[in-house]
Amino acid sequence: MMRSTVSTTSLPDDSFLGRHQFLLYRLFSLAGLIPVGAFLVVHLLTNSSVLAGAASFQARVDLIHSLGPLLPAIEWLFIFLPMLFHAVMGFVIIATGVPNVGSYSYMGNVRYTLQRASAMIAFVFIFWHITQLHWMGAPLGGGQFDPHHAASSAAVALKPVAITLLYATGIIATVYHFSNGLWSIGITWGLWTSPAAMQRANWLSIIVGVGLGAAGLGALGGMRSIDVEKAKEVETRMYKARQLLEGGISAESAQQSTHAVSVSRVSSGATDEQGISSKNKE
Numbered sequence: 001m002m003r004s005t006v007s008t009t010s011l012p013d014d015s016f017l018g019r020h021q022f023l024l025y026r027l028f029s030l031a032g033l034i035p036v037g038a039f040l041v042v043h044l045l046t047n048s049s050v051l052a053g054a055a056s057f058q059a060r061v062d063l064i065h066s067l068g069p070l071l072p073a074i075e076w077l078f079i080f081l082p083m084l085f086h087a088v089m090g091f092v093i094i095a096t097g098v099p100n101v102g103s104y105s106y107m108g109n110v111r112y113t114l115q116r117a118s119a120m121i122a123f124v125f126i127f128w129h130i131t132q133l134h135w136m137g138a139p140l141g142g143g144q145f146d147p148h149h150a151a152s153s154a155a156v157a158l159k160p161v162a163i164t165l166l167y168a169t170g171i172i173a174t175v176y177h178f179s180n181g182l183w184s185i186g187i188t189w190g191l192w193t194s195p196a197a198m199q200r201a202n203w204l205s206i207i208v209g210v211g212l213g214a215a216g217l218g219a220l221g222g223m224r225s226i227d228v229e230k231a232k233e234v235e236t237r238m239y240k241a242r243q244l245l246e247g248g249i250s251a252e253s254a255q256q257s258t259h260a261v262s263v264s265r266v267s268s269g270a271t272d273e274q275g276i277s278s279k280n281k282e
């Protein structure tokens with residue numbers, strides 16, 4: 001039997017959550033699609049641009065960071081807060097949800113369970129991922145992503161095999177959760193009600209899931225196969241060029257530091273971080 005109801009919680013009727021269960025569930029469901037799901041799609045596609053080379057990825061990161069001081073506000077308003085809301089509500093749903101083992105088809109039960117299991121893996125993974133790479137994680141020993149050296153800093157952070165495997169697990173769980181959620185969101189909002197429509201929606205979920213999974217895992221593989229030294233060189237040139245455009249440094253000093261980078265690389269193979277230690281700040 002296909003799943004036909006969205007109300008899976010057993011909250012006390014007189015509690016705040018119980019009284020506003022319908023509205024909160026709708027907001028939770030919507031947040032999973034927009035903005036959190038939309039962000040996930042953009043994020044994985046942006047990351048997969050590393051497959052076209054470090055410069056391609058750096059150009060996209062620069063575009064995002066051109067928002068400057070607005071970026072943290074946008075991140076909190078459109079990503080972190082909606083994600084926290086969805087996650088908190090998700091935990092309430094998991095904690096109070098009736099298992100309903102008898103009411104679903106075998107596949108329905110498997111998907112119901114996987115949706116919850118993938119939610120918990122996604123929560124742990126996203127928390128760790130933000131701590132490890134986002135500048136907010138710096139006080140906890142993370143914050144390893146340098147927006148001026150996008151591909152090379154990500155490559156260094158993701159290189160250890162154990163980290164790569166954890167990322168692969170987190171990406172698969174998050175992508176499964178979102179793409180299976182696309183199917184169940186249509187149930188929540190009454191978009192597909194007939195078995196035939198649900199079957200078509202299944203295909204939508206599968207296509208989105210496979211596409212996003214390929215983008216996410218492709219990005220992971222792309223980051224790992226980056227030549228860190230070459231990427232740093234390209235990123236440094238792009239950084240200098242940007243500074244030039246913004247009038248931050250004179251043409252002469254940009255020329256000199258780019259030259260110094262090439263000379264130091266030829267003579268020692270060392271990395272070139274002089275003058276670009278403004279890690280994680282724009």
Ligand code: HEM
Nearest residue numbers: 029032033036037087090091119123178181182184185188
């Ligand atoms: C990138 C992060 C996430 C995205 C894009 C996302 C997206 C979605 C979507 C689209 C749905 C379907 C909503 C519906 O059926 O109406 C959903 C369901 C769900 N989400 Fe998330 N989610 C994310 C993270 C999380 C996290 C961290 C949790 C925390 C535990 C969570 C818990 C749940 C639960 C429990 C459901 C199933 C609700 C039900 O079937 O009754 N999600 N999610």
